[in-house]
Amino acid sequence: MNRRRKFLLASVLALQNTSFIYPSCQKCFSRIILVSKRSNCPKCGFTGKAENANYRYKLTLKVAESNRLFGITVFGSCLDAFFGLTATGLHRTLKTNTDKVQIPATSYSSSPTTEEKLKH
Numbered sequence: 001m002n003r004r005r006k007f008l009l010a011s012v013l014a015l016q017n018t019s020f021i022y023p024s025c026q027k028c029f030s031r032i033i034l035v036s037k038r039s040n041c042p043k044c045g046f047t048g049k050a051e052n053a054n055y056r057y058k059l060t061l062k063v064a065e066s067n068r069l070f071g072i073t074v075f076g077s078c079l080d081a082f083f084g085l086t087a088t089g090l091h092r093t094l095k096t097n098t099d100k101v102q103i104p105a106t107s108y109s110s111s112p113t114t115e116e117k118l119k120h
Contacts, residue, residue: 061073094112
């Protein structure tokens with residue numbers, strides 16, 4: 001993994017994945033496995049209660065800078081200011097408000113849906 005920091009002034013074209021928070025190990029920050037009421041880190045072996053899991057941001061983006069395209073991934077607490085709270089705080093908010101979230105029935109995409117394509 002490249003540990004050097006690079007600064008890039010670019011335009012975000014797309015979010016590469018919809019899962020932008022993950023449960024993380026309190027020791028090594030790797031993704032942990034949540035099973036029933038326990039958590040386990042496959043990298044360092046740390047275990048704990050699933051309810052005490054910390055979450056981290058992992059935002060994978062496609063960006064354009066001049067005439068070049070890049071895939072970049074931004075990890076960790078540097079995204080707290082962007083989202084306005086920690087990843088753990090966002091996870092708690094999403095978990096408690098899941099029943100209140102309404103998904104619009106209308107698609108805002110300008111491209112035809114699969115169903116519309118099949119009609120033709």
